Amino acid sequence: MPVWEESSLSRVVPPARPRKLAKVPFVELAEGRLQGVVSSGSDISRVYVSSVAAGSFGLVCRTNNNRPCGGLRGGLCNHILALTGEAVLQYGGGRVARYLQTDTADADPAAQQITQAIGAGRPQQADDGAAVAGQVFARFLRHLTYLELPATTAPVPEMHWFPAVGAVA
Amino acid sequence: MRLDLLLGELPGLAEALAAVDAFDQALAGGLLRPQPAQAAGLAALADAVAASPLADRVAEAAGKAAAGVADEEHLTALAAARTALLGAVHDALLARVDEATGRTRDDAEAFVPGETPSPNLLTAARAWLCDLARAGWRGMDHELVSAAAPVVSALLSDPALRRPALLLDGFAAELAASCPGRTLDRIPLRRWADLWTRGMLLTRPGALTAPAATPVSGRLLPLGVDVHEHATAVQAQVHAVLEPADGGPSRLVRASVSAPKPDTVVGAGLWQLLRPHLSLLAAAGDGRAVELTGMPVTGEGDLLWSDEHARPGEQTDVFATARVALPAVTGGPAAPLDRHPARIAEPVLVEGYTVERDGEALVLASAAGRLTVDASRVPAASPLTAQAVAASGACIGLLRWDCGEFRLQPLAVRTTVRNKAASVQAGAWAGGTSDKNAAKAEKAAADAVAALHERAGRLLRR
Ligand SMILES: [Zn+2]
Numbered sequence: 001m002p003v004w005e006e007s008s009l010s011r012v013v014p015p016a017r018p019r020k021l022a023k024v025p026f027v028e029l030a031e032g033r034l035q036g037v038v039s040s041g042s043d044i045s046r047v048y049v050s051s052v053a054a055g056s057f058g059l060v061c062r063t064n065n066n067r068p069c070g071g072l073r074g075g076l077c078n079h080i081l082a083l084t085g086e087a088v089l090q091y092g093g094g095r096v097a098r099y100l101q102t103d104t105a106d107a108d109p110a111a112q113q114i115t116q117a118i119g120a121g122r123p124q125q126a127d128d129g130a131a132v133a134g135q136v137f138a139r140f141l142r143h144l145t146y147l148e149l150p151a152t153t154a155p156v157p158e159m160h161w162f163p164a165v166g167a168v169a
Numbered sequence: 170m171r172l173d174l175l176l177g178e179l180p181g182l183a184e185a186l187a188a189v190d191a192f193d194q195a196l197a198g199g200l201l202r203p204q205p206a207q208a209a210g211l212a213a214l215a216d217a218v219a220a221s222p223l224a225d226r227v228a229e230a231a232g233k234a235a236a237g238v239a240d241e242e243h244l245t246a247l248a249a250a251r252t253a254l255l256g257a258v259h260d261a262l263l264a265r266v267d268e269a270t271g272r273t274r275d276d277a278e279a280f281v282p283g284e285t286p287s288p289n290l291l292t293a294a295r296a297w298l299c300d301l302a303r304a305g306w307r308g309m310d311h312e313l314v315s316a317a318a319p320v321v322s323a324l325l326s327d328p329a330l331r332r333p334a335l336l337l338d339g340f341a342a343e344l345a346a347s348c349p350g351r352t353l354d355r356i357p358l359r360r361w362a363d364l365w366t367r368g369m370l371l372t373r374p375g376a377l378t379a380p381a382a383t384p385v386s387g388r389l390l391p392l393g394v395d396v397h398e399h400a401t402a403v404q405a406q407v408h409a410v411l412e413p414a415d416g417g418p419s420r421l422v423r424a425s426v427s428a429p430k431p432d433t434v435v436g437a438g439l440w441q442l443l444r445p446h447l448s449l450l451a452a453a454g455d456g457r458a459v460e461l462t463g464m465p466v467t468g469e470g471d472l473l474w475s476d477e478h479a480r481p482g483e484q485t486d487v488f489a490t491a492r493v494a495l496p497a498v499t500g501g502p503a504a505p506l507d508r509h510p511a512r513i514a515e516p517v518l519v520e521g522y523t524v525e526r527d528g529e530a531l532v533l534a535s536a537a538g539r540l541t542v543d544a545s546r547v548p549a550a551s552p553l554t555a556q557a558v559a560a561s562g563a564c565i566g567l568l569r570w571d572c573g574e575f576r577l578q579p580l581a582v583r584t585t586v587r588n589k590a591a592s593v594q595a596g597a598w599a600g601g602t603s604d605k606n607a608a609k610a611e612k613a614a615a616d617a618v619a620a621l622h623e624r625a626g627r628l629l630r631r
């Protein structure tokens with residue numbers, strides 16, 4: 001077996017899995033949070049910016065106009081449930097649970113087990129919710145700009161450090 | 170091919186890599202308050218280049234770093250020393266490959282520093298890399314790693330800075346997924362030190378050069394497609410034999426296309442991002458030659474593709490190309506800064522083997538020697554599976570080197586089923602496919618991109 005530490009090409013991050021983006025266009029495990037953006041079911045120009053902090057489970061859910069989500073009083077709102085569900089599709093339950101440090105017995109938990117574990121931790125709304133929502137929304141807009149960056153036919157030798165992810169890992 | 174030569178020991182290799190490893194350990198702990206073991210690692214790196222022109226600067230840098238007072242120039246000197254060692258390893262490995270294949274190789278052109286686009290931006294990138302080196306992989310946290318985001322965004326917006334942009338974007342994403350560093354139970358020491366080192370040198374003024382290109386005309390015979398990807402970028406490189414119209418010797422060339430991408434576009438969905446910019450992808454998938462007229466090519470053998478210089482040629486067979494054209498080709502040199510073992514990707518044909526299993530790995534075994542197959546590099550969205558390799562009697566692949574050994578990344582295999590020969594290519598779906606699952610995955614990726622465009626249209630320009 002090759003020595004993982006002595007490989008230039010060790011696989012560190014498993015690839016994201018494809019999922020439908022209409023309802024939850026953006027999910028990431030970043031900045032110590034599960035965070036993302038959930039489309040509003042009623043208003044096509046509104047989105048909710050939602051996050052759960054790793055470890056403390058501090059919750060944030062606000063609209064893109066920075067109004068607090070009414071559903072967050074007394075538990076997890078539908079946006080955070082949807083966000084968690086899509087995160088499990090994209091990253092797998094194991095990676096989401098490890099990142100959030102949820103105490104699930106299952107090594108590869110379903111979204112419902114993760115949201116139950118968050119709920120059992122009696123999560124509070126994060127104090128810095130408005131600031132967090134602003135950051136997450138900015139990261140979403142940044143992610144959208146990747147669609148607009150042009151392709152190039154100049155070689156990028158650095159990409160040799162990032163081999164395609166094969167069926168046999 | 171002399172497989173036995175690939176299995177032989179290389180003099181000096183173990184010593185060079187030991188110095189690299191010693192430095193990589195030192196970097197992992199961070200250079201803010203180095204421990205004695207880290208000082209020893211830094212000294213080992215300096216010793217390893219003591220006979221080179223870098224000796225004095227690296228010795229000084231190692232001393233400053235060991236005292237916890239290394240500035241950017243010192244860290245750059247350490248990165249240069251590590252690069253020089255791995256460059257020497259690269260040269261020795263490639264010489265061994267050329268010996269095994271009997272291939273001649275052009276000499277590299279002398280390095281001429283390029284103009285520096287956006288120097289302030291590159292300064293910001295280096296400052297982040299220096300902060301990273303001070304914290305080390307064990308000391309990094311979310312705040313430090315996410316400080317890369319504005320720098321990467323700015324790099325991405327300038328096409329001239331695409332190389333450092335894609336490098337730092339992929340690197341920062343890995344670090345972010347691994348934060349905080351103190352909780353890591355294992356660290357990809359060689360890999361992260363490679364990426365850090367490369368970032369330090371690539372963001373140095375003058376390092377990014379627009380390679381001199383000359384127009385070339387002739388027949389291009391594809392050998393296969395190599396795909397690279399991280400969460401937010403993808404690159405395909407088509408390896409091919411170029412038969413110049415002026416009757417000159419055939420040469421190995423590559424054509425590349427890369428694009429930034431949203432992280433949820435993966436697998437078969439990637440081809441649609443690349444296909445419109447490189448008609449060669451479809452030609453390689455369909456098994457056709459391409460006629461080039463005045464296509465720019467660099468001294469390293471990189472075609473700077475533009476479809477206006479290409480038109481479809483006759484039907485070809487990759488195995489015929491590999492048998493007839495490959496033995497006589499001249500290889501291209503690596504650009505001076507690109508000399509690193511991870512960059513070795515040399516097209517070869519292997520045949521007359523039996524396939525053996527070694528644990529989970531497949532090994533091509535013949536009287537000439539044994540060569541392990543690296544099937545993990547074949548994209549998942551491909552008809553070329555491990556089963557196809559196991560059933561094959563001939564394989565076109567890229568010779569690569571990592572973890573102390575050469576391995577073969579398959580680009581195409583020839584199988585014989587009921588006395589009928591068929592070839593299966595890793596890039597068979599590059600131009601499009603009738604495979605039901607792949608077509609479904611392409612459609613899903615197109616839908617995902619459309620959903621993001623819809624959101625971008627409503628939210629981005631407010
Ligand atoms: Zn909500």
